[in-house]
Amino acid sequence: MTTIAPPMPRAGPVEWLLATDHKRTAARMATAAFAFFIASGALALLMRSELAQPGLQIVSTDTYNQLFTMHGSGMIYLVVTPLALAVGLYFVPLQIGAADVVAPRLTAFGFWLYLGGGLTMYSGFLTSTGAGKAGWTAFYPLSGEQASPGPGMDMWIIGVALAVAGMTLVAATILLTLLRQRAPGMDLTRLSPFSWSMFFTTTMTVTSFPVLVVAMGLLLADRNLGPVFDTPGGPATYQNLFWFYGHPVVYVMFFPFLGVVADIVATFSRRRLFGYPLLIISLFAFTGLSMSVWAHHMFATGQVNNQYFSLTSTALAIPAGVEYFDVIATMIGGAILLRTPMLFALGFLALFLIGGLTGIVVGSPPIDYHVHDSYFVVAHFHYTLFGGSLMGAFAAAYYWFPKVTGAMLREWLGKVQFGLLFVGVNLTFFPMFLLGYDGMPRRVADYSPSAGFTGDNRLATIGAFVIALGIAVFIANLVVSLRSRRPAGDDPWEGQTLEWATSSPPPRLNFNGLPPIRSYAPLLDERERAREER
Amino acid sequence: MRRGALMFGAWGLWVGAWATTLAIWGAALVPLLAFGGAAAAAAIAAGYLVVTAPPADPPRTLTESSAAPPVVAAGVVLAANGLAFGLWLVLIGAEVLAFGVGLAIAEQRRVRAR
Numbered sequence: 001m002t003t004i005a006p007p008m009p010r011a012g013p014v015e016w017l018l019a020t021d022h023k024r025t026a027a028r029m030a031t032a033a034f035a036f037f038i039a040s041g042a043l044a045l046l047m048r049s050e051l052a053q054p055g056l057q058i059v060s061t062d063t064y065n066q067l068f069t070m071h072g073s074g075m076i077y078l079v080v081t082p083l084a085l086a087v088g089l090y091f092v093p094l095q096i097g098a099a100d101v102v103a104p105r106l107t108a109f110g111f112w113l114y115l116g117g118g119l120t121m122y123s124g125f126l127t128s129t130g131a132g133k134a135g136w137t138a139f140y141p142l143s144g145e146q147a148s149p150g151p152g153m154d155m156w157i158i159g160v161a162l163a164v165a166g167m168t169l170v171a172a173t174i175l176l177t178l179l180r181q182r183a184p185g186m187d188l189t190r191l192s193p194f195s196w197s198m199f200f201t202t203t204m205t206v207t208s209f210p211v212l213v214v215a216m217g218l219l220l221a222d223r224n225l226g227p228v229f230d231t232p233g234g235p236a237t238y239q240n241l242f243w244f245y246g247h248p249v250v251y252v253m254f255f256p257f258l259g260v261v262a263d264i265v266a267t268f269s270r271r272r273l274f275g276y277p278l279l280i281i282s283l284f285a286f287t288g289l290s291m292s293v294w295a296h297h298m299f300a301t302g303q304v305n306n307q308y309f310s311l312t313s314t315a316l317a318i319p320a321g322v323e324y325f326d327v328i329a330t331m332i333g334g335a336i337l338l339r340t341p342m343l344f345a346l347g348f349l350a351l352f353l354i355g356g357l358t359g360i361v362v363g364s365p366p367i368d369y370h371v372h373d374s375y376f377v378v379a380h381f382h383y384t385l386f387g388g389s390l391m392g393a394f395a396a397a398y399y400w401f402p403k404v405t406g407a408m409l410r411e412w413l414g415k416v417q418f419g420l421l422f423v424g425v426n427l428t429f430f431p432m433f434l435l436g437y438d439g440m441p442r443r444v445a446d447y448s449p450s451a452g453f454t455g456d457n458r459l460a461t462i463g464a465f466v467i468a469l470g471i472a473v474f475i476a477n478l479v480v481s482l483r484s485r486r487p488a489g490d491d492p493w494e495g496q497t498l499e500w501a502t503s504s505p506p507p508r509l510n511f512n513g514l515p516p517i518r519s520y521a522p523l524l525d526e527r528e529r530a531r532e533e534r
Numbered sequence: 535m536r537r538g539a540l541m542f543g544a545w546g547l548w549v550g551a552w553a554t555t556l557a558i559w560g561a562a563l564v565p566l567l568a569f570g571g572a573a574a575a576a577a578i579a580a581g582y583l584v585v586t587a588p589p590a591d592p593p594r595t596l597t598e599s600s601a602a603p604p605v606v607a608a609g610v611v612l613a614a615n616g617l618a619f620g621l622w623l624v625l626i627g628a629e630v631l632a633f634g635v636g637l638a639i640a641e642q643r644r645v646r647a648r
Contacts, residue, residue, distance in 0.1 A: 015599060017604070018599040018600060018601055018604070019598065019599045020596070020597050020598065020599060020600050020603075021596075021598070099596065100596050104596060104597065105597065105600050105602065105603050105638070106603075108600065108603035108604075109602075109603035109606055109607055111603075112603050112604045112606075112607030112608070113607045113610060113611070115607075116607055116608065116610070116611030117611070119611075120611060120614075120615060151618045151619065154617070154618035155615065155618055158614045158615055158617060158618060161614070162610070162611055162614055166607075179538040179583065187537070188537040188538065188541065189537070199541075203542075203545065203576075206575075207572040207575050207576065208572065211568055220617060220618075224617065224618075233562070236562075237562075237564050240562070240564045240565050240568065241564065241568065244565070244568040244569075284541075284544070284545065284548070285548070287545065288545060288548035288549050288552065289552070291549050291552070291569070291572055292549070292552040292553070292556070292569065294565075295565065303562070304561070304565070305556065305559050305560060305561055307559070308555065308556055308559045308561075312552065508598075509596070
């Protein structure tokens with residue numbers, strides 16, 4: 001890597017939109033994902049307001065169906081997955097010493113396809129029949145023409161297919177970049193934990209996401225051309241196709257942030273990551289296993305081999321345990337700095353643990369029969385996705401914001417945001433475990449006043465608004481930190497990985513020169529060598 | 535590149551082993567096809583990495599900006615929406631798509647001419 005990198009020129013809006021540099025494509029993707037996050041989060045607030053007390057006060061049942069569909073599908077297809085890929089798109093080339101991704105224009109095309117898909121999904125609200133209303137899973141026959149007539153549902157299907165196809169392209173270019181664009185010395189065995197997590201994430205993406213595109217195509221054909229799934233076994237076939245995407249995507253939304261957290265914990269513990277090879281092996285085992293658990297979502301259908309899928313689902317606890325062990329062991333004996341990224345990383349570990357452990361609970365068919373389609377499941381996956389992935393996303397935001405912008409985010413606002421989110425997440429989602437166990441079904445706009453659900457629902461609603469306040473604090477932090485900039489310098493955290501060896505923000509081709517690469521943490525190697533020489 | 539092939543090969547074997555277990559345990563055709571397909575895709579990727587030699591410091595011309603990706607994507611999105619709204623939108627989408635592809639070809643020619 002001997003090219004002299006010109007500084008990143010300031011771009012006007014059109015130039016920014018058309019830029020093919022991986023950093024700008026990633027920034028566009030993250031911006032779009034954050035905008036969809038605000039939109040989908042607003043839908044959640046509407047739902048929680050409706051559920052604060054029994055009876056229908058704010059929306060009709062039909063509107064409520066649209067709200068939970070667009071909230072769930074928005075968050076999964078348009079927010080967390082693209083956010084995870086955007087973080088990878090920005091930082092994988094930087095961590096491996098590459099000048100750009102393999103196919104910058106194809107990556108940009110993937111982003112635009114994703115954005116077009118998202119806008120198509122949301123445009124369903126403008127049609128006379130409203131947006132999609134069959135849940136984020138769009139199970140057949142609920143998503144069929146008879147149960148969900150009108151163009152809104154068609155637009156939802158088309159939008160999902162486009163967004164997922166776009167993300168597949170982005171993932172493919174990240175994977176090829178990891179394989180083909182590594183700097184001299186950056187052997188695969190020297191990738192950072194985050195880059196490894198992106199390797200496995202993108203591998204899962206390119207093998208599982210196309211199946212959903214096919215499923216959406218078949219569903220659209222079923223609605224417009226003639227029966228495809230309207231056969232004996234057809235609905236189960238749809239579910240198999242859907243969940244073949246639908247469960248790996250959970251890990252696509254989790255792995256990148258686990259990688260971020262591993263990087264952050266090592267940096268803020270001032271130590272090398274404990275058990276690096278074990279972490280990579282466990283990620284490998286986790287990835288393969290996570291492709292084999294999809295039908296635990298179908299235990300209650302009686303159409304799948306419950307023993308097999310229960311076994312594989314429970315076995316996931318082994319690699320997950322190894323990963324937790326590695327990260328916690330890194331902190332033991334370290335000089336821990338509780339800066340905002342580290343707080344969010346710890347929040348990720350605590351909250352994802354609750355989501356993961358309750359995953360083992362629902363991985364057992366007899367218990368799953370009891371809590372299936374109840375609020376217990378809603379609580380479980382919100383602990384994994386909000387408590388886990390989004391905490392990880394905020395950890396990444398605070399950790400890498402200085403690198404992306406050259407300015408520091410305000411530390412005290414970050415801590416306030418962390419407090420609000422941590423309290424809000426638990427206040428919102430923990431009562432849902434109790435509601436689900438007591439039998440409150442998910443996806444209902446109303447419940448009986450005599451069911452005993454009112455108190456827990458009210459708590460959950462209050463929690464949702466606390467989360468919204470936390471997000472407002474984050475936005476305020478962004479605005480304040482960008483308007484009144486506190487220069488970050490190239491390496492404000494004493495980072496270990498290669499992205500901290502370049503300027504903040506990085507130049508167009510990322511690096512002017514690279515330090516020698518002898519491990520996954522070249523900057524830590526340099527510091528240790530300098531210390532020894534002293 | 536060889537290590538990449540090794541990773542994909544091992545991953546394909548790992549997924550294939552679980553797919554085989556499912557087949558032995560008994561499962562419908564669709565799950566087996568999807569699962570086996572994932573293992574096969576990994577094996578193909580590994581094979582591809584084995585047969586393609588790693589490029590020796592390949593010259594790359596990186597474009598600063600390109601109008602083709604958003605235009606091509608707009609064409610695809612419009613044409614796809616046409617599946618719900620009618621042939622007229624499919625045709626508009628196809629036209630925009632053709633324009634975008636034209637832009638991409640022109641950009642590529644300009645880059646090669648440099």
